[in-house]
Amino acid sequence: MPNEAIAKPKIAISACLMGAEVRFNGGHKQSPLCSRTLVEYFDFVPVCPEVAIGLGVPREPIRLVGNPARPDAVGTVKRDLDVTQPLVDYGQQMAAELDDICGYIFMQKSPSCGLERVKVYDHNGVPQDGGGRGVYAQAFCERHPDLPVEEDGRLNDPVLRENFLTRVFAYAAWQPLRRRGLTRRDLIEFHSRYKYLLMAHNPEQYKALGNMLGNMGNMGNMGKADPAELGQRYFSALMAALKKCATRRTHTNVLQHLSGYLKRAIDADDKQEVQHLIGQYRLGIVPLVVPLTLLKHHLRQHPDPYLAQQVYLQPHPENLSLRNAI
Incomplete structure (x- = not known):
């Protein structure tokens, strides 16, 4: 990732x-x-x-x-x-x-x-x-x-620990872009990678930040939008949004979105297993790592370029095992 x-x-x-x-x-x-x-x-x-x-x-x-x-x-x-x-x-x-x-x-x-x-x-x-x-x-x-x-x-607290370290790695990922000078393309690509992570933490801000960058692309604004200034506003809003802890409900929503990419790629039994584990996670029976591991397995078998870049799938080093307890 x-x-x-x-x-x-x-x-x-x-x-x-x-x-x-x-x-x-x-x-x-x-x-x-x-x-x-x-x-x-x-x-x-x-x-x-x-x-x-x-x-x-x-x-x-x-x-x-x-x-x-x-x-x-x-x-x-x-x-x-x-x-x-x-x-x-x-x-x-x-x-x-x-x-x-x-x-x-x-x-x-x-x-x-x-x-x-x-x-x-x-x-x-x-x-x-x-x-x-x-x-x-x-x-x-x-x-x-x-x-x-x-x-x-x-x-x-495992939820607060995972939230803090997710934000640390997001902050670290932004710094090279800021130092070298942001471009509009940098902003769009960065946001694209963080879409599902944002959706899990703060669905309202997920939409608002998408609109913020979408307006930058309007031809009438192209000459006016300063990527550095817009980038600072975007990043401040992103960090505030990520500070809100994701919940089982919002994680479940993202897991369902991810499973939607597989609906034509896997058979009925595999789909049923995916839905079963997502349901067990939603009910608090298994931790997040369980349905996520199965989804990542299927995504390795059936790669999707858009999902491959999603930070949500691995926002921090796997060996930290932060999602084993949430």
């Missing part, structure tokens, strides 16, 4: 998740998933913003205080320790330096790195409802709004 030809994508990661002893207490939060499994498929770039701005190991913990939308990062013991601006500055600096990464895995609940529901206290020391985002993570993500980001704990 197309994405397997891409070099190892780079993913930035909170350094403690890779086993670095950089936490406030001198410990780490090593993630076996990242440090043992995913390390075979990605080049990880470890970052610890708190150490980078000069806080020692071990150190006084910091916490978020004030407005949950824009909290301050201050010391839990010495209240005059305020590292908000240094964390913001470092987030912006790293956002500029790490311009070749394709994803970021952040340490959950961290006042510097947490992505959501990090405790934010009012000035009387009472936790506020809902929480907020770590100061460094907020500054970084504002500069890279389309970048796939996730917290380590959420990656234990």
Whole structure:
């Protein structure tokens, strides 16, 4: 499949998740998933913003205080320790330096790195409802709004893990096109490859993005549409669409579309077996990999050029086995 030809994508990661002893207490939060499994498929770039701005190991913990939308990062013991601006500055600096990464895995609940529901206290020391985002993570993500980001704990959920890594590989596939200068043909071909993946994640955006590129082809717009500008709008919408997790219902819809290409190529018994396994998947009896493996078997026997290029069939390396658990 197309994405397997891409070099190892780079993913930035909170350094403690890779086993670095950089936490406030001198410990780490090593993630076996990242440090043992995913390390075979990605080049990880470890970052610890708190150490980078000069806080020692071990150190006084910091916490978020004030407005949950824009909290301050201050010391839990010495209240005059305020590292908000240094964390913001470092987030912006790293956002500029790490311009070749394709994803970021952040340490959950961290006042510097947490992505959501990090405790934010009012000035009387009472936790506020809902929480907020770590100061460094907020500054970084504002500069890279389309970048796939996730917290380590959420990656234990097989659906969220598959979704995040699908987005990482899509992001990686886009970068060479962006760097060399997008053409209209690049846009059309890229979208063509991602059609069924989009259909599985977000059927509404699948149609909307098709219309966006379809309008580019109108003769009246040909001279006006700037591929680079349109490409950025398209890619932002694509990444937002892929962030929505595919469901059994939407996967089933795509599986039925794929099976439609085989209706004249395989016999009645094979068709019945395909439909049986798609039905079992829809009911939650078997994982996605089961009907998909059978469809891919028949498609190898009866190749179709359009389907052969579809990222949906293999959006990430097969050995990661991400679809065995969804």
